[in-house]
Amino acid sequence: MVKRLIALALLAVFGAVFATLLLGYTPDSELNLTARYYAERTAAELGAANIVTAIVVTYRGLDTLGEVTVLFLAAAIVGLVLANSRPGQARERAPVGELLTTGTRFLVPMILLLGVYVFVNGHLTPGGGFQGGAIIASAVLLMLLANPLRHFSHNLIAAIESLAGLFYVTLGLAGLFLAGGFLDNRILPLGNLGELISAGAIPVIYSLIGLKVGAEFSSMLASLAETEEL
C-alpha cells in the first residue's frame, strides 16, 4: 500500500512535469535550421525523394551503422544468454490447425515480397531497411507460429547477417575514396529524383540494412523459440 502511494506520488510529479511541457509547447510555424538544411539540400545533393531516408542512410549514416551494431549486439546477447537453454528433446504439442498451416504457406512468400518491396523502395516511399527487415522477420514469426518446432539454420542467418554487414561497411569505405566521405551515397550515379534506380548507393545500402535487420530479428525470434518450456 505504501509502495503504491509512493509510486502514485512519483507519477504525480512526472505528470506535473509533462503537463508543464505540454502547456508550454508551441508548434513551430517554420522549419528549424537543421530541418531546413535537410529539406533544401536533400534533392540536389543526394537525389533521394524520402528525406527521412536521406538523413538515416547518408547524412547520419554513421549513427545508423552504430544502430545496426547495437541491434547486432542485442541479437548476439539474446543468443548467448539463451544458448544453454536449448531443449534436449522437444515436447509433444497439439497441432496448430489447418487454417494456420495453410495460411502460412500462402502468406509467407507474400510477406517476404512486401518486405523486399519496402526496403528496395526506401528512398522513394515511407519505409526502408528497418521496416522491411521487421516485415521479413514477421514472416519468420508466422512460420514459427505454424510450426513451433521448426528449426531455422543459425549458420544461414549468421551468414546473411555478416555478409550484409560486410558489404555495408565496404560501401561506406568506398565512399571515403570515391566520393565525399564515409557512407557517401554518391559513389553511384544519382539518377532522376523519384525513380527506382536513383539516389546513388542509398537503395543498395538500405537493402543491405534490410537484410541485416531481418536476419537479426529472425535470429532473436529463433533463439527465443528454441528455448525449453519451463
Added chain:
Amino acid sequence: MAYLAMATGFLLILIGFYGALTNRNLLRMIVAFTIADTGVNIVIVAIGYMRGRTAPILDSTVSAAAAVQRIIDPVPQALVLTAIVIGLGVTALMLAYAYKLYEKKRTLDIARFTELKG
C-alpha cells in the same frame, strides 16, 4: 492535433511508469516498459508535426524547391525510426533475461530476487 498526440504520448508514458512501478511480475514490467517506450516515440513524432504540412517525401505534389514550405520536420521521424528499432532490441534482451531469471528461481516475482538487498 499535435497537442492531442502529445497528450496521448505523455499519458502512455505515465501508464507505462505506473505499470512498471506497481507490478511485481517481470513480464508485466516488460510490457509496461514497452508502453512507456511507445509513449516517448509518439511525443517525439508529435513535436515534429506542423499544421497544414505534409510528409517529408518529395513527389509530384511536393517539389524540391517548395519542400521548405510544404514538409514537416524530418529529424524527429529519423530519430523515432532509430528509437523503435533499439526499443525492440532492448525488449528482446529483457525477455531473454527474464527467461534466465525464471529458469534459476522458477518465479517471475521481482520481490523474490533479493540477492542485492543489503
